[in-house]
Amino acid sequence: MKLLKALHRQPMLIKVPALAALLMIVVSAVISERVLSRLSDNQHRHLSFVSDTFLDGLASALLPAVQRADVWEAFDAIDRAGRVYKAIKPETTVLADAGGRVLAANNPKAFPPLSMLPAQFTSRFTAGELLISDERQAAFVTKDVVQQGRHLGTIYSIFDISRQVQERKEILSTLIWTNCLLAALFAGLGYWSLRRLLEPVKTLSDHLRLAAEDEAREISTTEFPRKGSEFRPLFHGYNALVSAERERSQFEKQLHEEEKLASLGRLTSGMAHEINNPLGGMFSALDTLQRHGAKPEVRAKSVSLLKRGLSGIRDVVSSALLTYRPPKEPTALRPNDLEDIRLLLRPELRRKKLSLQWENSVRSEMAVDSTPIRQILLNILLNSIAASEAGGSIVCEARPAGDALQLTVEDDGPGLPKRILTFLNTDGPVSAPITDSAGLGLWIVKRLAGEMGGSVEANNLSAKGARISISIPLQREGLKDVA
Amino acid sequence: MNISVGNPSLNRRKFIAVSTAAGAAAVSPCPASAGSESFHFGLTPVFRSDDLELLEILQSFLEKQLQIPVKLVARRTYQEITSLLVSGQIHAAWICGYPYLQYRNLLSLVAIPVWRGKPLYQSYIIAGASSQAKSLADMKGKIHAFSDPNSNSGYLVTAARLAEQRIRPDTFFQKTFFTYGHRNVIRAVASGLAHSGSVDGYVWEAVAEAEPGLATQTKVIAKSEWLGFPPIACPKAIDDSEHIRKLKTALTEAQAGGPASTLLARLRLDGFTAPTADLYGPIAKKAELVRRLG
Numbered sequence: 026m027k028l029l030k031a032l033h034r035q036p037m038l039i040k041v042p043a044l045a046a047l048l049m050i051v052v053s054a055v056i057s058e059r060v061l062s063r064l065s066d067n068q069h070r071h072l073s074f075v076s077d078t079f080l081d082g083l084a085s086a087l088l089p090a091v092q093r094a095d096v097w098e099a100f101d102a103i104d105r106a107g108r109v110y111k112a113i114k115p116e117t118t119v120l121a122d123a124g125g126r127v128l129a130a131n132n133p134k135a136f137p138p139l140s141m142l143p144a145q146f147t148s149r150f151t152a153g154e155l156l157i158s159d160e161r162q163a164a165f166v167t168k169d170v171v172q173q174g175r176h177l178g179t180i181y182s183i184f185d186i187s188r189q190v191q192e193r194k195e196i197l198s199t200l201i202w203t204n205c206l207l208a209a210l211f212a213g214l215g216y217w218s219l220r221r222l223l224e225p226v227k228t229l230s231d232h233l234r235l236a237a238e239d240e241a242r243e244i245s246t247t248e249f250p251r252k253g254s255e256f257r258p259l260f261h262g263y264n265a266l267v268s269a270e271r272e273r274s275q276f277e278k279q280l281h282e283e284e285k286l287a288s289l290g291r292l293t294s295g296m297a298h299e300i301n302n303p304l305g306g307m308f309s310a311l312d313t314l315q316r317h318g319a320k321p322e323v324r325a326k327s328v329s330l331l332k333r334g335l336s337g338i339r340d341v342v343s344s345a346l347l348t349y350r351p352p353k354e355p356t357a358l359r360p361n362d363l364e365d366i367r368l369l370l371r372p373e374l375r376r377k378k379l380s381l382q383w384e385n386s387v388r389s390e391m392a393v394d395s396t397p398i399r400q401i402l403l404n405i406l407l408n409s410i411a412a413s414e415a416g417g418s419i420v421c422e423a424r425p426a427g428d429a430l431q432l433t434v435e436d437d438g439p440g441l442p443k444r445i446l447t448f449l450n451t452d453g454p455v456s457a458p459i460t461d462s463a464g465l466g467l468w469i470v471k472r473l474a475g476e477m478g479g480s481v482e483a484n485n486l487s488a489k490g491a492r493i494s495i496s497i498p499l500q501r502e503g504l505k506d507v508a
Numbered sequence: 509m510n511i512s513v514g515n516p517s518l519n520r521r522k523f524i525a526v527s528t529a530a531g532a533a534a535v536s537p538c539p540a541s542a543g544s545e546s547f548h549f550g551l552t553p554v555f556r557s558d559d560l561e562l563l564e565i566l567q568s569f570l571e572k573q574l575q576i577p578v579k580l581v582a583r584r585t586y587q588e589i590t591s592l593l594v595s596g597q598i599h600a601a602w603i604c605g606y607p608y609l610q611y612r613n614l615l616s617l618v619a620i621p622v623w624r625g626k627p628l629y630q631s632y633i634i635a636g637a638s639s640q641a642k643s644l645a646d647m648k649g650k651i652h653a654f655s656d657p658n659s660n661s662g663y664l665v666t667a668a669r670l671a672e673q674r675i676r677p678d679t680f681f682q683k684t685f686f687t688y689g690h691r692n693v694i695r696a697v698a699s700g701l702a703h704s705g706s707v708d709g710y711v712w713e714a715v716a717e718a719e720p721g722l723a724t725q726t727k728v729i730a731k732s733e734w735l736g737f738p739p740i741a742c743p744k745a746i747d748d749s750e751h752i753r754k755l756k757t758a759l760t761e762a763q764a765g766g767p768a769s770t771l772l773a774r775l776r777l778d779g780f781t782a783p784t785a786d787l788y789g790p791i792a793k794k795a796e797l798v799r800r801l802g
Contacts, residue, residue: 096685097653097692100701134700138651139683 038227042219046212053204064196068189072164073155075113080168080180082106087120091128091170091178096138099129107131116163117183123176142181150181162187225256229263241267281472284465288407291373292345298372299341303334310334344369355394355500358430360387362395363423366402370410378415386424392499393430397473404466405434405493412438412491429479429498437490441483449483449493470495546577547751550589550601552738553656553689555582562774569771573758574751584688586658593743600742600755605788606660608741609795616747617783618740619759623710627781628734630709631661634697634726641704641729644669652681653693653702660791661708662690665732668794671801691715698725710737714776736787740780756782 035043083106090098103118119130121142130136150156150167157164164186170178228248235242243264250256307330314327344365363385374381402423409419413436420435441449449471470493474481479497486492549570551563563580570578581598583589590607592598594614608615620627635641644666654677655662663686670680677684685702687693690711697705709731716723740759742752759780762768772779 096651096683096701097687097696100696100699101687101692104695104699129701132699138701 038220038223041223042212042216045215045219046208049208049211049215050204053208057200057204060200061193061197064193068193069155069157072113072157072184072186072189076155076164076166076182076184077168079106079110079113079115080166080182083118083180083182084168084170087170087178087180088172091120091122092172094122094128096129100131100133103129103131114185114188115182116185117181119181120170120178121181122178125179128178147181157186159190162190225250225254225260229256229259232263236267241270243267277472280465281469284469288404288466289345291407292369294372296341296345296369296372299368300338303337307331307334340365340368356396358387358391358393358395358398360385360389362399363387363402366399366406367421369403370406373407373410374419377410377413377417379410379413380418382418382420384420384422384424386422387430391425391430392501393497394477394500397477398430398432398497401470401473401495402432402434404470405432405495408466409434409436409438409491412436414438417490426496429496432495432497433492434494435486435490435492437486437488440485440489441491441493446483446485449481452480467493546579547574547600548579548581548592548598550592550598550603551580551582552586552589552601552603553584553659553662553692555602558689558691559774565771565774569768570755570758572767574754576751586656590658593741596743596745599746599749599751600740602738602740604656604658604660604738605736605791606664606795607658608739609788609792610658614744615741616744618742618747618752618756619780620739620783620787621737621775622778622781623737623776625778626734627737627784627787629661629737630734631665631732632707632709632712632728633666633704633730634694634707634712635704635729636697636700637725637727639703639727639729644704644730646729647704648680649682650703651683651685651701652677653696653705654684654686655690655693655705655707656686656688659690659708660735660738660794661732662693662706664791664794664798665735666706668797669732671797674801676801694722694726698722704729708738710776717776733790735790739783 032040083102086102086106087099089095090102099120103120107115107118115131117130117132117135119136119142120128122128125142125147127136127138127140127142129138136142149158150165152167152169155164155166162185164184166182166184168180168182169176170180228244232242232244244260249260310327310330313323314331317323318327367381367383370381402421406419406421413419417437419437420433422431422433424431445467449467471481474495474497477497479495482494482496484492547570549566555562567578567580581589581592581601583592586604586607589598589601589603590611593601593603594611600618608617623629633644633647635647641647652666654666657663667677670677685696687696687705690708693702693705693707694712694715696702705726712723712726712728740755742755746752758768760782762772763779764772768779
């Protein structure tokens with residue numbers, strides 16, 4: 026199992042040629058087996074034929090000797106036959122009479138005349154069949170000497186087939202070597218040619234892998250397959266995709282910047298009011314100071330009013346600055362950062378006569394980047410304000426929840442369109458609904474949340490309105506403290 | 509013959525008459541039916557007729573000495589050669605002492621080979637090299653190989669030995685068979701086909717020199733007394749013919765260093781000698797012994 030898994034994990038560039046090589050080997054093994062089998066058959070048939078011829082000749086020569094039970098003539102004929110035949114080597118030849126008694130043999134010391142042939146000897150033979158014993162490297166044949174239908178005697182012959190066995194071994198060895206060589210050669214060829222064929226695929230898949238890791242690069246023309254390859258259009262297509270993606274990315278950044286400016290624009294009038302509001306009181310305080318400044322209690326009251334007014338202006342200005350000229354490094358979120366947002370939105374709320382139920386449970390510094398958090402909250406609230414009718418109410422809640430910051434905004438407007446709900450709730454790439462300013466703001470929210478590893482959940486409330494909930498996980502690395 | 513030119517018809521008649529007479533003389537039956545055509549010399553298994561080179565040497569020697577073509581006639585059995593000799597179908601043959609004795613009324617001795625200084629040889633009883641046998645008695649109940657039923661050394665001597673104890677070979681031994689060749693007896697015993705054999709001592713010794721590999725597979729158990737060497741014989745009717753006289757001369761004068769040296773060396777003989785009176789007497793006695801046993 027483990028081995029299979031390990032094999033499966035091999036890159037395609039190894040797997041495919043390896044399979045081809047394996048196929049070659051299997052084919053050549055099958056062919057070798059067939060050849061050997063055929064050779065074996067041929068050898069058997071040849072041996073059978075030659076031994077039959079030998080026995081036929083011998084039987085004919087021995088017939089008179091058998092008829093007369095002439096020991097010497099039988100021996101002489103057997104002895105001569107053994108020397109004459111070159112095709113085969115009869116190691117043992119025995120002539121027995123009809124009763125199984127030896128008449129003569131080529132080695133009478135082993136088979137003396139008049140002795141009975143033991144059953145263990147005769148049982149090794151089968152009439153009409155060539156039997157081969159591989160361990161002894163010998164072939165066993167027998168033939169009856171017959172005249173006028175009468176069985177007069179039997180010839181038993183054992184041939185030494187070591188030469189045939191040797192031949193078979195040599196052929197097997199040659200076959201194996203040749204096949205190994207050919208298989209290696211074909212495997213090599215297959216491997217090389219398949220590699221060449223698959224190289225464009227490898228290039229493409231490498232680039233795609235990089236793209237998945239957000240490092241998409243166009244494929245340089247030096248890595249292109251040659252003209253006419255079916256992969257060439259694919260490469261062109263890929264490069265087109267990458268450049269389109271890059272364009273889009275740049276476009277997005279641009280849009281982000283523009284949206285910032287747009288939301289800045291939306292807030293400008295509110296901000297002007299915020300700054301303007303205390304100005305009237307501050308000028309009248311200055312007047313009072315001018316006229317009655319000698320009186321200490323008048324001085325004290327006017328100064329504190331001026332201080333209050335200027336602080337208010339400073340807060341508005343600094344929040345705007347923080348939003349629109351963010352510090353270069355990520356800074357930890359402090360409770361006041363969220364309060365600033367509330368401050369910025371007060372004019373808009375007042376204008377549309379909306380009430381804001383504000384619940385900020387963030388008591389201490391939190392390890393999340395404050396700038397994008399403020400942007401997110403700002404955008405969602407702006408969106409809710411824009412969607413709400415006059416007299417409506419908005420609920421905004423910010424609380425630490427375990428190892429994340431939870432932001433929730435609810436309004437009682439008409440609810441979010443389905444498209445936007447889908448966009449906000451779906452993880453992964455989805456076409457941005459950048460058709461109007463509301464869609465753009467929420468798109469930026471989703472982007473920023475995604476960048477921080479957070480999640481967005483949006484749904485329309487059963488009665489009226491919409492609810493957007495953001496959860497941002499705390500950062501591991503330390504964030505810079507705000508100065 | 510000169511034919512004088514005269515009356516043509518008379519001369520022609522004369523010519524025909526003369527030539528007919530000459531032709532008749534040429535065709536008239538002699539005891540040996542081949543007049544001047546070729547000389548037929550018979551060989552028995554005494555002779556190493558499987559040695560073809562030896563046959564060529566013999567043939568060329570005879571042809572040179574007799575000045576006529578020589579045909580060597582080999583047969584499987586002594587009986588056949590003896591029959592050919594007796595019936596005059598061959599002019600001479602190298603036979604054995606025993607067949608000579610059987611037909612001594614119809615055959616004449618031409619010459620006797622001399623081997624190791626004497627015209628004598630022995631019959632050997634042999635057994636396998638690894639055999640434990642020490643004498644003929646140890647061969648009882650076993651398989652024995654003879655060479656030829658008409659052979660002295662290859663049958664008669666052993667049969668006579670047993671006849672002395674009033675035993676026949678086919679009851680003494682488990683089985684006997686004839687190999688029709690002295691070298692074959694050695695082959696039979698060497699291969700184990702027979703436990704023992706009766707063989708011509710001269711042939712055994714010759715094989716021991718020429719084919720030691722074969723002879724050393726056997727060992728000599730017993731040797732007979734010295735008996736008359738197998739002779740060259742011819743039909744009595746032609747024993748005075750020109751060719752027989754030439755043959756006799758050629759053989760008895762053959763010696764090492766002469767034209768017969770290759771032949772003698774090959775045959776391992778010293779030469780040939782004229783026959784003596786009672787050379788085959790002892791063999792005759794053995795034959796009688798066996799005959800009386802029945």
